[in-house]
Amino acid sequence: MKPLGNLRLGVNIDHVATVRNARGGAYPDPLRAAKLAEEAGADGITAHLREDRRHISDADIEGLMEVLSVPLNFEMAATSEMQQIALRHRPHAVCIVPEKREERTTEGGLEVAREENRLAHFIAPLREAGCRVSIFIAADKKQIEAAARIGAQVIELHTGAYCDAHAEGHFDVRDRELESLREMSAFAHSLGLEVHAGHGLTYDTVKPVAAFPEVMELNIGHFIIGEAIFRGLTPAIHEMRRLMDEARA
């Protein structure tokens, strides 16, 4: 199957804010990183306003909405506080993610199937406000079917388990995870959902996922921001873009 369209790169800037917050000051500035990413060819910017505000702040979201020329993918938990913030700003996309206070990063996909009713009511006003609603989800048929039923337009498949297995050298597990991601991308597309993917992707792991024809967007942050320390943000983004294009060719 030929790719369904151009593969977009969303650059996640959470961890510019992590470094800023380590000292509690104003730099490095996530907005400056976002504008630089935009100039480097990012098709969108992703930012996760966690309930505990450990990295991105409310002011960052406000600033991003003012300065960005590319779409903002606003990641948030399904709480009424976050819903109010999203409705105030009306970002291009709202990605609903699971959150646990004690986790180091987003550990799994959202449990949609058991919360179908609540989530359907939760996302309805966001859709009415014009936001594209995306659900950050594991490569699990039951969850994908539930995401389609509640009216989400997009799912973002959690690639963390695939990337972790690669990093740990568990290549049989990695290959199984990749196969599930491949199958579930096709399945989600067959239900009419737009398919995105992300979490933990690196130069070593991006190409097989970028090659899935149904995947329309990859959101990548932690690795790019880390790599920017060594080669600069613009070259770090250009290299990710190059690998994505190579996989898609």
Ligand SMILES: CC(=O)[C@@H](O)[C@H](O)COP(=O)(O)O
């Ligand atoms: C939802 C997701 O996978 C990430 O985009 C998210 O930003 C992870 O949270 P942290 O950035 O806090 O690790």
Ligand SMILES: NCC(=O)COP(=O)(O)O
């Ligand atoms: N939704 C995934 C994302 O935005 C980026 O995740 P990561 O590359 O920072 O792990």
